[in-house]
Structures are given as structure tokens and as C-alpha cells.
Amino acid sequence: MKPGGQQPEGNARLAIIAGRGRLPLDIARAARGNGDNPFIIALEGEASDIPAEFDQARAGLGDAARIFSLLNKNNIDRVVMSGGVNRRPEIGELRPPLRLLRFIPRIIRALSQAGDDKLLRSVISIIEASGCRVVGAQEVVPGLLAQLGSLTNNKPGAKDWDNIAAGCAGANALGALDVGQGAVAVGGRIVALEGAEGTDAMLTRVAELREKGRISANRMGVLVKLCKPQQDERADLPTVGPDTVRNAHAAGLSGIAVDAGRAFILERDLVVEEADRLGLFVVGVDRDNPVAGNPDSPK
Structure with missing residues (x-):
């Protein structure tokens, strides 16, 4: 993670969960231009290298425990999900935090039966259960x-x-x-x-x-x-x-x-x-x- 650049305690930040493509970086730059200090969580095997100008960390596609830990440690209150994801995580890759184990049956059903939109809705509900609000990329970069x-x-x-x-x-x-x-x-x-x-x-x-x-x-x-x-x-x-x-x-x-x-x-x-x-x-x-x-x- 890039050192420095942290906002004062109590100043909540935007996190960008980044998949493939350049959209996550476009969002990060637009957010910074709007006065935010974005934190990028790059998905392993999907996101390209993130420039060192941004605070960042990497997480596995199904590693919700690490993602939630990063959201908590970096004072995140809003999350944007952005960029392409070429595959679904395998059930064996799922690592939920203990307090969200109740969501596992829903996620397993979505992985095995549902289309992409139903799966994304399940992911959004889990992120919001952690206390963060999921916002659309268009709220950050309407000009795109x-x-x-x-x-x-x-x-x-x-x-x-x-x-x-x-x-x-x-x-x-x-x-x-x-x-x-x-x-x-x-x-x-x-x-x-x-x-x-x-x-x-x-x-x-x-x-x-x-x-x-x-x-x-x-x-x-x-x-x-x-x-x-x-x-x-x-x-x-x-x-x-x-x-x-x-x-x-x-x-x-x-x-x-x-x-x-x-x-x-x-x-x-x-x-x-x-x-x-x-x-x-x-x-x-x-x-x-x-x-x-x-x-x-x-x-």
C-alpha cells in the first residue's frame, strides 16, 4: 500500500473495488478531483497494476474477509464496484468474515444458478451489510x-x-x-x-x-x-x-x-x-x- 496521503481521522473515504479495464482509474482520478482520497482494492487476476499515486491493496475475488478488513481500516463509507470480471469465484475461494456467514447460502445459490445481475445484487447487499453504501460509478464520473x-x-x-x-x-x-x-x-x-x-x-x-x-x-x-x-x-x-x-x-x-x-x-x-x-x-x-x-x- 502506498504510504502517506491519509485523510484526517473521521473523514470517510471512497473505495473502488477494481476489475479489468481503465474505468476504475478514471473513477479514482475523478473522485480525487472532487476532493476525495480514493482507496483502490484491486481484484487479484482481474485488475491491472494500479499506479503508485493511489492508496491501494489487492484481494482475492472471493476474499470478503480481507475486503471488509480493508474497508474498516481505511475508514471507507462508500464503495464503487468498477471494471470487468472475467470469471466467478469458486465456492472454495469464498472467505467471508464470521459476522456475515449468514450470507453464504445466498451467495452459493447465486454462483451456481443466477445470472450476473442477481449475483451483483447479492454482492452489493453483503457490502452494505458491512456498513458501507454502494454507489454507482455514474455518481462519481457522470461525464463518461x-x-x-x-x-x-x-x-x-x-x-x-x-x-x-x-x-x-x-x-x-x-x-x-x-x-x-x-x-x-x-x-x-x-x-x-x-x-x-x-x-x-x-x-x-x-x-x-x-x-x-x-x-x-x-x-x-x-x-x-x-x-x-x-x-x-x-x-x-x-x-x-x-x-x-x-x-x-x-x-x-x-x-x-x-x-x-x-x-x-x-x-x-x-x-x-x-x-x-x-x-x-x-x-x-x-x-x-x-x-x-x-x-x-x-x-
């Missing part, structure tokens, strides 16, 4: 949220809006099953749905289908990423970054549509630069009515 309309100079055409509408229908149905957040539509029909493999792997699969002729090389398509309808928005909001743009281009897509107000755009300037360079659009949409009311949709 996608807004309604196009971010890019490139804008969707009429056929793109057909794909956006189809993709939203597919992503909403998928999300209602607590499976994934993304769908790809080509020619007005769904050709791929996101599962446990994640968005980038789904886009790789679409590119392979094109190479094999299963998807027409002459038809463009759209990636749609939406928050699940029933999702607890304090964790796991959809995220798009420069790699998403590059992978969408490699998959032969014409653009990306995301849930306005409920999806993060990471490295926004680079996303816009890459999308415009590659001829793609990035647009924020209303998940329930993607075409009507969008400033870039056909009138």
Missing part, C-alpha cells in the same frame, strides 16, 4: 455517460436505424434473461448475442461468420449495447472504448449504438477519433424507443 444522439461526425443512415431497432429488441430480450448486454444486427435481423464471452469475443465471432460467408459481406451491421432492463445500475453498466470501435470495424459493422444515460464511453476523444477515421458512427439511443426522439434519426 453516453448522451442521446451521435458522438461522431458519422451518423446512422436509414438502414442503420433498422439495425439499431432490431439490435435494441434483441439486447432488451437478452438482458431480461440476465445473460448479456450486447447484440449485433445485420440486415434488420439479429446475427449475434453476447454471452459469457463478452463483447469483443462476440465481435470476433461476427468477423469469423463473415469470413465463412454466413453473414453477407455486402451488408453492414450495428452493435447495440444496453443496460439490462432489471439491472441494478450501481454495477456493470455497459462500456464502450476504442477497442470496441476497432473490433466493430473488423466485424464489418457500420456503427455502435449504446444506452443513452446508462452506458459509459471510455476515452471519449479517442473513441470519436477512431470511429470517424474508420467510418463508423457511435450514437446514444433510448432503449425503449431508439428511433423516435433521437436527433439523428430520420424525421
Whole structure:
């Protein structure tokens, strides 16, 4: 842990439980800019190296006892869960503090039966039972949220809006099953749905289908990423970054549509630069009515 930089006793702090990607660091820097002194708990095997500028420690994915000890020792009153987690902990990895043993049956059921959202809800309830409040990343970095309309100079055409509408229908149905957040539509029909493999792997699969002729090389398509309808928005909001743009281009897509107000755009300037360079659009949409009311949709 980095020495120094501690706030005076009684001045409660924000903790960031960090998984994969750059979002945890974006949140930490934004929090510090708002006058907080964030403490980062990096999940073993998931989080990248955290810069020494931040107070930090590491913990196993299922080691709740260590995580709660860190929350207590560092005077934490708020927690943000941020970044990707590629796997679920095994039951044998679970190490709860004694006072929270009553939660173990619920966690075991969630690990073995539930989708990601139900599991996250269980984790949130356990953290809040420790006396901390779980807050959404959007409360700390609202500027990263996608807004309604196009971010890019490139804008969707009429056929793109057909794909956006189809993709939203597919992503909403998928999300209602607590499976994934993304769908790809080509020619007005769904050709791929996101599962446990994640968005980038789904886009790789679409590119392979094109190479094999299963998807027409002459038809463009759209990636749609939406928050699940029933999702607890304090964790796991959809995220798009420069790699998403590059992978969408490699998959032969014409653009990306995301849930306005409920999806993060990471490295926004680079996303816009890459999308415009590659001829793609990035647009924020209303998940329930993607075409009507969008400033870039056909009138």
C-alpha cells in the first residue's frame, strides 16, 4: 500500500473495488478531483497494476474477509464496484468474515444458478451489510455517460436505424434473461448475442461468420449495447472504448449504438477519433424507443 496521503481521522473515504479495464482509474482520478482520497482494492487476476499515486491493496475475488478488513481500516463509507470480471469465484475461494456467514447460502445459490445481475445484487447487499453504501460509478464520473444522439461526425443512415431497432429488441430480450448486454444486427435481423464471452469475443465471432460467408459481406451491421432492463445500475453498466470501435470495424459493422444515460464511453476523444477515421458512427439511443426522439434519426 502506498504510504502517506491519509485523510484526517473521521473523514470517510471512497473505495473502488477494481476489475479489468481503465474505468476504475478514471473513477479514482475523478473522485480525487472532487476532493476525495480514493482507496483502490484491486481484484487479484482481474485488475491491472494500479499506479503508485493511489492508496491501494489487492484481494482475492472471493476474499470478503480481507475486503471488509480493508474497508474498516481505511475508514471507507462508500464503495464503487468498477471494471470487468472475467470469471466467478469458486465456492472454495469464498472467505467471508464470521459476522456475515449468514450470507453464504445466498451467495452459493447465486454462483451456481443466477445470472450476473442477481449475483451483483447479492454482492452489493453483503457490502452494505458491512456498513458501507454502494454507489454507482455514474455518481462519481457522470461525464463518461453516453448522451442521446451521435458522438461522431458519422451518423446512422436509414438502414442503420433498422439495425439499431432490431439490435435494441434483441439486447432488451437478452438482458431480461440476465445473460448479456450486447447484440449485433445485420440486415434488420439479429446475427449475434453476447454471452459469457463478452463483447469483443462476440465481435470476433461476427468477423469469423463473415469470413465463412454466413453473414453477407455486402451488408453492414450495428452493435447495440444496453443496460439490462432489471439491472441494478450501481454495477456493470455497459462500456464502450476504442477497442470496441476497432473490433466493430473488423466485424464489418457500420456503427455502435449504446444506452443513452446508462452506458459509459471510455476515452471519449479517442473513441470519436477512431470511429470517424474508420467510418463508423457511435450514437446514444433510448432503449425503449431508439428511433423516435433521437436527433439523428430520420424525421
